[in-house]
Amino acid sequence: MSTVLVTGGTGTTGSRVARGVTEAGVVARIASRRAAAPGQVHFDWADPATHGPALSGVEAAYLVAPVGVVDPAPLVQPFLRAAAAAGVRRLVLLSSSAVEESERPGLGDLHRRVRASGLEWAVLRPSWFMQNFTGQHAASVAAGEVVSATGSGRIGIIDAEDIAAVAVRALLDEEPHDTDLVLTGPQALDYAEIAAALSRALGHQVVHRAVTPAALGRHLTSLGVPPEWADVLAALDDDISRGEQDFTTSTVSDVTGRPPRSFADHLAEHTRGLRSQERCRPAPTGPRGAVVAPSGP
Template sequence: MSCWRPSPVATVAEVLVIGGTGTTGGRVVAGLRANGVTARAATRKPGEPGQVRFDWTDRATHADAVRGCSAVYLLAPVGEADPARLVEPFLRDALAAGVRRVVLLGSSAVTAETPGLGGLSRLVRAAPEWAVLRPSWFMQNFTGAHPVAQGVRDGEIVTATGDGRVAFVDAGDIAAVAVRALTDPEPHNTEHVLTGPSALSYAEAASVVSARLGRPVRHRAVSTAELTARLAASGMPADFAAVLAALDEDIRRGAEDRVTPAVEQVTGRPARAFATFVEEEIR
């Protein structure tokens, strides 16, 4: 992968940010605006200036949301077994309406061959200009509504990852890469596997969090079957619980135990360390 140097922002007309109220999308909107680019934050319930109504399941909202935009930050429909069914007609219409560049938020755990979500990266490559972001697990899972954050509150993070390591990545770094991919004059036309600067086991991460909070937060490793049952018991649909638990099993086997230089190569600054995230965002 080549190195993208800081460069003047390209002449993008306006960017539609799908998931513009979410963890990465909210930061993408802020980053674009800070760079003088007009960003339209897509949400099912617009209530603020700069937001536009967009619902993957309501095709009538798509044309107005994307009209006048030259680029789209694309977050897949959440919890949809066959997301291409919704994304394919949206993309076809968006490209016909003048969108040239599409930046997809994928996942390090999803390749073009993965059933369902993998199909999206093939669709996005049909745009004249594109990038696929494949982040590892977010540092922000340790805050907010994620089961790991609940574990932090409970003092016990339960996973099926064993001693497997994850190079947790900061959502702000993902957004910074997205802003570059959306606005650089030269389209990236590539995949970026995004990680933080070091890989940690959940036990190691828990001990960093514990030291910050000044109270015990430990990690308990369970089997994949036990994690599936726990997630389902917490109200998650059983098939989705099984998918999430299987991802933990991949981590246990070492799938996320690697660090990439992509954040620094694209943004020109080092990826945020987990300890810095904890220091600044966990209290």
């Protein structure tokens, strides 16, 4: 491989994939709607005119489907056609541990389309990201509360660095993986255990506020999440509460040769960032301070 197109290249996994590809001595072309820096290319899933130029000279592509779109296939299928026409050899799709290959609208349908594209392929199916708690929602976590409808259900949360490490192998290995890869961290944790780990890292209490799926849906909608996507996220939490994500896999070790990072190690690295968010956050306005509902797949 000499050039890899990284869609979502400014995001949580894509930025790490681009870094890993570059460190392997391969050109990472970062696709973004706001492309400005060298190495970036203007790309919008909703604008097929941007697909061809982004794909020119590309041998492999990392696909982060348009986020929050319940049926992404109408936006992604033209890209798959353009990729095949442009001579792209390999596609690696980011999906989710919660989503199997399917004909129903959603990431499972993209899984099916990528597998059937005729190109070399892999579908990454990670569990929930540790970065949900230390990335974009860090300020809210620092304010002391995480909200979910997961009850006491456990999740094999994973560091996005480990997802990216697997993605880089799937993109660059000489032999195509041609399979889906279910990725987890080393341990499944429930939200109370996650909140306790956050409390230890921050030095003050973070609590898990358990709500019903309906209440979570309303909460997410109040934060600006589109109602249909809020319903998807609430239903996923409900699945977690029934134990559907209470497992770990050895895939990160199998593919990369090293174990996935624990949440404790992840927090040790991110504590300084969490604490600086805490210093910057405005005083809480509600009776229980700011709340967070981490992003799901």
